[in-house]
Amino acid sequence: MSKLVPPHGGKGLVCCLLHGSELESEVEKAASLKKVSISGRENGDLIMMGIGGFSPLNGFMNRADWKSVCENMQVSDGTFWPVPVTLSCTKDDADSITTGDEIALENADGKVMATMKVTEKYEMTEADKRWECEKIFLGLGEDSVGGKFWEVAMDDHPGVQMVMGQKAFNLAGPVKVLSEGDFPEKFPGVYMTPKQARAKFDEKGWSKVAALQLRNPMHRSHEYLAKIAIEVCDGVFIHSLVGSLKPGDIPADVRVKCIDTLIEHYFCKDNVVQGGYPLDMRYAGPREGLLHATFRQNYGVNRMLIGRDHAGVGDFYGMFEAQDIFNTIPKPEGAGKALLCQPLNIDWTFYCYKCDGMASLRTCNHGKDDRVILSGTKLRKALSEGAEVPDHFGRDEVLTLLRAYYEGLTEKVEVKMQKAASGDEIK
């Protein structure tokens, strides 16, 4: 009998992925259906709906759900949900589709990922998108960039850019998912469905499970967060985004190796599980923090670690806005409607020489000069330039891996430049 938190929504794990003969016949059918192209974000969302990570969602949202989610963080039946899960298409596509049609959803690699029975199509005007952005990307609703949100966001906010770049219509309806993409092959043992993660936690007898969200290499601050969670929970799920990020970010396979080496050298294996999930970053700031907790509940997690600038985007959000937003969410009544995964908030953490170890602004009263503080951005810069990284900031084993990655990058660039210089261009 599992002691884990139940999946969100009160309907168990809602998995839209087909198997066996059902899958075969649906793939066959899909070949003759009208194809609609999907974005990377939609591709990830589909896989999550396939494996139950987005339970209780079983398809893309209609206008009522979209509106209610933006406005109240609830789908129209009242169930908590923090961000729109919508599918956009061109006006041409929309014109050629009638409600009731079945369509095939094809990703950027030309792979049909799912079929969908269209139950609604609705226009998304510029004003609609802008309204969505204001609801979703303003965090706690304050304009955190000095009243210049729109001026700045269109240039610098990848989440806003993504939504504003979506097509003119949305299509809604339940999906049948045909594939998990290349995640199972690319990240064997790390890419994990909620069912697989729950089985691992059950095997360990866990009931209080914390999750650490990662999209950057795991440094000592992350390690410290994970270890606080281990001290006070049954174990921690180190759960990385293995979908797409911004250009310049460190790819998932390198980050996964860093975590492997960190677990090997600095953790007790019994108390930690590494996993990866197939989403792209939405860059939705505090609302994305809520999404992280929501889908983690489906993975069996009931405590979501939220640190400094969780899911942050540039300077758009307050350092702890992703913690504060948990105090503002609706708590709908009715079986499974409210979010059960609670935040496990941790303050700004760092190594402090006087404390003689890791500390946070809640525990350390020393001065700035006693602390080793380095942002991920500055670290990436130091590593990519081959510069020294301050003592106590990272673990040597991890820094070695990251240096090798950056050296590889430099070599590739140098080879490219040499080849370009010698006229022997890469085809």
Added chain:
Amino acid sequence: MSKLVPPHGGKGLVCCLLHGSELESEVEKAASLKKVSISGRENGDLIMMGIGGFSPLNGFMNRADWKSVCENMQVSDGTFWPVPVTLSCTKDDADSITTGDEIALENADGKVMATMKVTEKYEMTEADKRWECEKIFLGLGEDSVGGKFWEVAMDDHPGVQMVMGQKAFNLAGPVKVLSEGDFPEKFPGVYMTPKQARAKFDEKGWSKVAALQLRNPMHRSHEYLAKIAIEVCDGVFIHSLVGSLKPGDIPADVRVKCIDTLIEHYFCKDNVVQGGYPLDMRYAGPREGLLHATFRQNYGVNRMLIGRDHAGVGDFYGMFEAQDIFNTIPKPEGAGKALLCQPLNIDWTFYCYKCDGMASLRTCNHGKDDRVILSGTKLRKALSEGAEVPDHFGRDEVLTLLRAYYEGLTEKVEVKMQKAASGDEIK
């Protein structure tokens, strides 16, 4: 509106301490009442009943409560209570007292601490005391010293010795407490009633408050426990026993100074409150751990830090028996009857060179040689012999205070010896 956990028992803070004219007239009346001597333990229990620390108890237990507490950890109305709170007297005293009498309770300093209306007197035979000891001092009920509990306990278990040394009769009844003893004067600002502690926590807006129990000087392991609690709760209450301990233990005023200095140099003052409580140690092992949580609830605490060998006595209990016992306690239904203060369990902690900071057996996978492990007992030995203390074990500021205390002790002994040698004996 306080956000703190309500006092145990569902009746608010039950405070038996009298004030003003009520106190004056009771003191006057007490002068003419029969005096019964009380032990240090009973003295502490009385003060706790005075200030609401033992809510909902309002007096010493009758036979039914005593039996039910020993057997089921519940007083006879079903309310959780982990250890007997009884008052013993000689057969002569018992013979001269009739049920319904009022008596005055006088401590070892000759001070009348309370009056009591005797509602019951009951014999405590050797067999009764032995039965109590087996129920209370066997921890989880296993004989943890290789089947030789009784052989070993009578020599080495101060808790068992105390109970077996109690007098032949117990007296039960509600008390009127006349004094807090010398605790308010001896520990100004540190000795604190539950009402005062709650007011401090309310002022800070706390709702999730952890308590750290201390009866030994606060070292880095204790600091680490407190800091984990600070990371995941609103704040920590560093709450020391300021009653009596075994000979050879470090006195409360020295320990309080160590905590002061630690808070000053290594904590953020906003997140920590120091307090002292007037009990003697019962040396009741795991059951005492439960008592710690029970009276902490009255102080407004809802998470009780339980580390390695909490309230341990020699080798009598398993390292984590005081954590495990929380899983076995009754959860009576009915308003206030169940314990609401939950354990915050932390594994064995230490400094680890490879971890480059504090760690526990749940987070560190390194070897014995990488770790700085030192028991309080060994530290006391090192300090009293003026020997070096390993790096990272303690904070310099604290070790300096402890060294000064031990040097003072040595000087006193030397002065005594010199005076004895010169024939000039101390009167």
